[in-house]
Amino acid sequence: MKLPAFFRTIQAKLIIIYVLLILIAMQLIGVYFVSAMKNSLTSNFTQELKARAELLSVLAAQNLGAAGTAESREDKLDNLGVLVDNLFNQTGAEIQVLDPSGKVLKTSKWSHADYVGRKNTQTVVSMALQGIEDNEEYIIDDDNVRKKVVARPVVNDGKIVGAIYIAASMSELYATMDRINSIFISGILLALGLTAILGVILAHTITSPIKELTRRATAVAEGQLYQKVPVLGNDEIGQLSKAFNYMTSRLRDALAQNEEEKEKLASILTNMSDGVIATDEVGTVILMNRRASAMLFTEGEDRLGTSIQSLLSLSQDGRMAFAQGSMPTELLEIATPEGGASLVRVTFTPIHRREFGIIGTIAVLQDVTEQEKLEASRREFVANVSHELRTPLTTIKSYTEALEDGALQDQELAPRFVGVIQNETERMIRLVTDLLHLSRLDSKESPLRMQQTDINEMLDEVADRFSFQMQEKGIEVRVQVEDGIHQVWFDRDQIDQVLDNLISNAMKYTSGGSITIRAYLTDDGILAISVEDTGIGIPKKDLDRIFERFYRVDKARSRNMGGTGLGLSIAREIVKAHGGTISLESELGTGTKVTFTLPVEMKGGHER
Structure with missing residues (x-):
């Protein structure tokens, strides 16, 4: 059976404990007090009866033991009756004077007058007649009244001449005991009531701070970390309040530090160049940074809760090894939206917790395509x-x-x-x-020696250097410089080498056509120089690789013409060193156009 909520509180328990303690203490005190009182009253009552019996036996000895005529004995018995009726009688008590044979000579109770001449056979009487002085017992008469019986021998000149028998009712004694019990019970009830009231007050003083602590602790658990409990004393509850306030302060600091570390970790994960995926103990994705989403060409939040095995499309061997906890290193080929493929190396690291074993996995993704x-x-x-x-x-x-x-x-x-x-x-x-x-x-060991250069003069000199060879092949050369371009800054020697390579290539694959060298400004204000020929052109399949080192469209013919296959690669590196770009446009059988840009500073100009 479940107790009501109040009886399960500390306040109710404290009140019940106090009441029970007082009740037990009062019971123990009551039992001892009542028992002692009863023994004392009974002892006093018995001693009084014994004293009366002793005194009466002395007086009766004079009347029972003396010899004389029958008339004188009668007078003595009458005197003894007067003593019994008046001097030694008490309410509810019966006094009998017995002769040596146990017959009743006198009785103080008129209702028992017929007992005179009859023998009293009670044990105490028999013992008294045998000379035993201390005789007493409890009896319950026909009216269900408890009585104390005392018998004492009457001795005269060393001879037992009779006995005194006293039977006194103990009703008044027990009535007194009942009144004492009633008073004691009333006192117990009053003490219990006062104890309950004091227990409520005391329990409230103890439980009120505890309730306040509970309320504040609940608020802290809900995230309200700036709770502070008032300290009302230096007792245990006060020390608990101080400990609570210190705990909340430390908890605020710890959570602030934890939040800071979390922000740092989130920032690191977000800006890492490597992808990171975290899983739980069964391989379910619980975290994925942006780099991992970019590598896998997916939205990270959409893939949370999925299996890392399906997310990474692990091989069968990889799945088995992952399930066994051996954590393989996989090289995955990921299809790109453009139809290509990227290579991603995945390294798995298990997360261990003491007594629990592996509780998760961290997968680090590295894009090794360029590598x-x-x-x-x-x-x-x-x-x-x-x-x-x-x-x-x-x-x-x-x-x-x-x-x-x-x-x-x-x-x-x-x-x-x-x-x-x-x-x-x-x-x-x-x-x-x-x-x-x-x-x-490549090693940046060829620093740029920037110098002011006249574009018109430079292009004319390049055309002059190849004029004899062009005449032999019947090639016409044209130099065009856009108005406004005159003095620019760059490394003259290296740009000359770029132009020599481009014009040399144009001459090799052009016969009887023309080569146009043109300088102009783009819409962004960047200098662009192009070399365009009307030669045999380049197939489209070779355009993407034309700037690679040692790449030749027609390998045998290029080698016979004395080319090394590095001219366009060198030109690209020189242009990149200047911060520019180089591109090539070509159509098979029509010609080729190579254009490179230079973000250089203009120093004036004139029309040509």
């Missing part, structure tokens, strides 16, 4: 360099062996073989020079 591309480019670059060097070296070795075998003595073959060796050597020198130049550009 893999760079690695592939490096391998291809090494292979291309090896191939480009091996070809001339093989040719030189072959012709050198031929000369050693006797071709040196041949007047016709020797000069030709020497010329081939010289051409291949020059080709290797150009290749190594271009590689060194690219290396310096």
